[in-house]
Amino acid sequence: MLSIQRRRGRQPVEGKLRIISNLFFVLGGSALVAISYNLFLLPNQIASGGVSGLATIVYETIGIAPHLIYGR
Numbered sequence: 001m002l003s004i005q006r007r008r009g010r011q012p013v014e015g016k017l018r019i020i021s022n023l024f025f026v027l028g029g030s031a032l033v034a035i036s037y038n039l040f041l042l043p044n045q046i047a048s049g050g051v052s053g054l055a056t057i058v059y060e061t062i063g064i065a066p067h068l069i070y071g072r
Contacts, residue, residue, distance in 0.1 A: 042066065
């Protein structure tokens with residue numbers, strides 16, 4: 001039954017709610033990471049992994065702001 005609905009291009013109501021809830025959780029998680037980076041990691045000079053860690057190291061050594069390293 002579900003495969004028939006997908007062939008017609010329609011999603012059941014449960015599918016739409018799942019997409020909306022997944023979007024909410026992704027945006028909420030991204031906001032938490034951004035808040036923790038700006039309020040905890042950067043002021044305490046803690047370098048996390050990846051590009052954010054590289055941005056923190058460059059900021060502390062050279063003084064280039066992290067948002068310039070990430071891009072615009």
